[in-house]
Amino acid sequence: MTIENSRWSQEFPKIGIRPTIDGRRKGIRESLEEQTMNMAKAVAALLSETLKYPNGAPIECVIADTCIGGVAEAAAAATKFAKSCVGVSITVTPCWCYGTETMDMDPSTPKAIWGFNGTERPGAVYLAAVLSGHAQKGIPAFGIYGQEVQDAGTTDIPHDVQEKLVRFAKAGLAVAQMKGKSYLSVGSVSMGIAGSIVNEELFQNYLGMRNEYVDMSELVRRIDEVIYDPAEYELAMSWVKENCVEGPDNNPASIQTSREKKDQDWETVVKMSLIVRDLMVGNPRLNELGFGEEALGHNAILSGFQGQRQWTDHFPNGDFMEAILNTSFDWNGKRAPYLVATENDSLNGVAMLFGHLLTNTAQIFADVRTYWSPDAVKRVTGHTLEGAAANGILHLINSGPAALDGTGEQSRDGQPVMKPHWEITDDEVEKCLEATSWRPASLEYFRGGGFSSDFLTRGGMPVTMSRINLVKGLGPVLQLAEGYTVDLPADVHKTLDDRTDSTWPTTWFAPILTGEGSFTDVYSVMDNWGSNHGAISYGHIGADLITLAAMLRIPVSMHNVAKDQIFRPRVWSNFGTSDPEGADYRACTNFGPLYK
Numbered sequence: 001m002t003i004e005n006s007r008w009s010q011e012f013p014k015i016g017i018r019p020t021i022d023g024r025r026k027g028i029r030e031s032l033e034e035q036t037m038n039m040a041k042a043v044a045a046l047l048s049e050t051l052k053y054p055n056g057a058p059i060e061c062v063i064a065d066t067c068i069g070g071v072a073e074a075a076a077a078a079t080k081f082a083k084s085c086v087g088v089s090i091t092v093t094p095c096w097c098y099g100t101e102t103m104d105m106d107p108s109t110p111k112a113i114w115g116f117n118g119t120e121r122p123g124a125v126y127l128a129a130v131l132s133g134h135a136q137k138g139i140p141a142f143g144i145y146g147q148e149v150q151d152a153g154t155t156d157i158p159h160d161v162q163e164k165l166v167r168f169a170k171a172g173l174a175v176a177q178m179k180g181k182s183y184l185s186v187g188s189v190s191m192g193i194a195g196s197i198v199n200e201e202l203f204q205n206y207l208g209m210r211n212e213y214v215d216m217s218e219l220v221r222r223i224d225e226v227i228y229d230p231a232e233y234e235l236a237m238s239w240v241k242e243n244c245v246e247g248p249d250n251n252p253a254s255i256q257t258s259r260e261k262k263d264q265d266w267e268t269v270v271k272m273s274l275i276v277r278d279l280m281v282g283n284p285r286l287n288e289l290g291f292g293e294e295a296l297g298h299n300a301i302l303s304g305f306q307g308q309r310q311w312t313d314h315f316p317n318g319d320f321m322e323a324i325l326n327t328s329f330d331w332n333g334k335r336a337p338y339l340v341a342t343e344n345d346s347l348n349g350v351a352m353l354f355g356h357l358l359t360n361t362a363q364i365f366a367d368v369r370t371y372w373s374p375d376a377v378k379r380v381t382g383h384t385l386e387g388a389a390a391n392g393i394l395h396l397i398n399s400g401p402a403a404l405d406g407t408g409e410q411s412r413d414g415q416p417v418m419k420p421h422w423e424i425t426d427d428e429v430e431k432c433l434e435a436t437s438w439r440p441a442s443l444e445y446f447r448g449g450g451f452s453s454d455f456l457t458r459g460g461m462p463v464t465m466s467r468i469n470l471v472k473g474l475g476p477v478l479q480l481a482e483g484y485t486v487d488l489p490a491d492v493h494k495t496l497d498d499r500t501d502s503t504w505p506t507t508w509f510a511p512i513l514t515g516e517g518s519f520t521d522v523y524s525v526m527d528n529w530g531s532n533h534g535a536i537s538y539g540h541i542g543a544d545l546i547t548l549a550a551m552l553r554i555p556v557s558m559h560n561v562a563k564d565q566i567f568r569p570r571v572w573s574n575f576g577t578s579d580p581e582g583a584d585y586r587a588c589t590n591f592g593p594l595y596k
């Protein structure tokens with residue numbers, strides 16, 4: 001039984017490639033046509049061989065029908081792109097062309113220009129000229145200029161150019177994929193968490209998204225009136241019975257619930273999972289069952305569930321629903337995660353969305369709970385932290401939506417990883433499930449019961465933790481920390497975990513230190529974290545996040561990415577080059593959100 005994800009039934013945005021050329025006929029243009037068009041073809045081949053859409057299909061490029069020598073051909077390309085669902089543009093050229101006559105003028109499409117580094121023809125001169133046009137007109141563009149001179153007529157793309165093309169394309173497609181989609185807020189503000197005050201300006205102006213809202217009582221209506229697919233419910237229940245092992249009840253014996261109540265809770269949490277997914281992306285089966293309106297869903301690429309406390313004080317908590325939806329598989333098999341932010345923390349949800357769109361993988365959502373210094377660990381456990389953990393660790397732990405992929409039970413070359421769903425094997429699905437137990441919820445927190453996922457993330461995974469923060473007067477800012485998940489000796493983990501709520505999933509995280517600013521030490525990372533949550537993505541994706549943030553005009557307040565990896569629109573350097581962080585703030589403020 002496959003549920004059509006509404007992301008699949010809409011066309012994915014494509015990358016439009018614009019070969020620009022010197023328009024002078026009778027010699028110049030004719031001599032450049034082939035080389036210019038070949039550059040476009042080479043870029044299209046590189047990108048569709050390298051990048052995938054979230055359903056696993058290769059990304060698609062659309063090349064302008066002709067080289068673009070002037071405004072008529074620029075307009076023809078724009079028309080073709082509009083018809084072909086192009087959301088990102090890349091201009092390529094080996095030669096001089098007429099800047100403002102050939103440039104892509106669409107203000108909301110992320111755009112880059114690759115100017116061939118050769119000297120027979122002045123591709124770099126055009127690059128500089130057209131980028132100055134983009135600066136003057138307030139339409140920022142990324143400039144790509146290879147380090148080394150190439151010979152005229154070469155069709156290979158040098159490694160440094162490839163890297164920039166791919167970084168740009170990944171982030172550009174993320175921008176284009178979220179545009180027009182919704183954030184579905186299920187419930188409202190959870191326990192006074194400011195991140196769950198959904199900020200329409202952030203979604204509408206910065207992300208091009210729509211905000212949709214439903215009350216949590218909608219879940220009660222759909223449960224009571226059986227507005228879900230009963231056949232899928234049966235399938236899900238039997239899959240859960242077989243694959244989701246209930247762990248020990250940690251509650252004081254006096255308040256533990258009966259077997260009967262726990263069995264009822266399982267039924268409710270499975271129904272909640274079907275219903276929240278259907279609310280997000282719709283479900284054609286509901287139409288067949290007579291629920292045409294509900295079958296359509298809210299076109300949500302991201303959602304948040306308030307849960308605490310109005311729901312959880314009475315009903316089973318959202319942990320199973322959030323965890324399984326965020327995971328890359330369920331009773332229907334392997335599939336892209338449906339992103340759900342716990343406690344309706346929409347700001348952390350946005351960070352999850354960024355991480356997912358850049359990697360096509362599931363995300364871990366966690367409280368940034370405790371900084372453990374080497375001394376504190378030594379005092380409490382007698383253990384000396386070592387390796388990546390030597391300078392201290394952060395305990396990432398929350399009930400709820402850490403994807404089961406976060407167990408680290410998928411692997412590549414023998415190393416733990418979190419993979420895009422189409423690369424995950426059946427055996428790895430089983431391992432993720434085996435590494436997770438479902439613990440009866442802590443009833444002092446969650447009076448309505450439910451089950452929390454409990455697992456321990458395997459160490460040795462490169463990961464990036466990020467978050468969006470909102471500042472009145474400034475707007476959104478992004479922060480991120482690249483680092484590693486770490487293994488602790490089992491008894492050390494147990495001692496530290498038992499001081500918290502040991503029924504929740506734990507990730508031990510060691511950020512990479514630079515010795516400066518927020519990365520002076522691990523304590524500074526914790527101390528500068530903007531709120532209670534972080535979104536953790538597999539891989540060191542800080543540079544991709546920085547490029548994405550610049551496209552959206554969200555400044556980055558904290559990162560530990562090497563300078564030579566940072567790729568922002570060329571005009572950023574007009575805001576200063578010796579202090580890139582300050583220049584980023586000035587540039588973002590100057591241009592304002594992408595969709596004003």
Ligand SMILES: C[C@H](O)[C@@H](O)[C@@H](O)C(=O)CO
Pocket residue numbers: 308343367398399445532
């Ligand atoms: C159960 C508690 O209310 C937790 O959910 C709480 O510590 C949080 O996660 C706050 O973000």
Ligand SMILES: [Mn+2]
Pocket residue numbers: 342343366367398532533
């Ligand atoms: Mn939390």
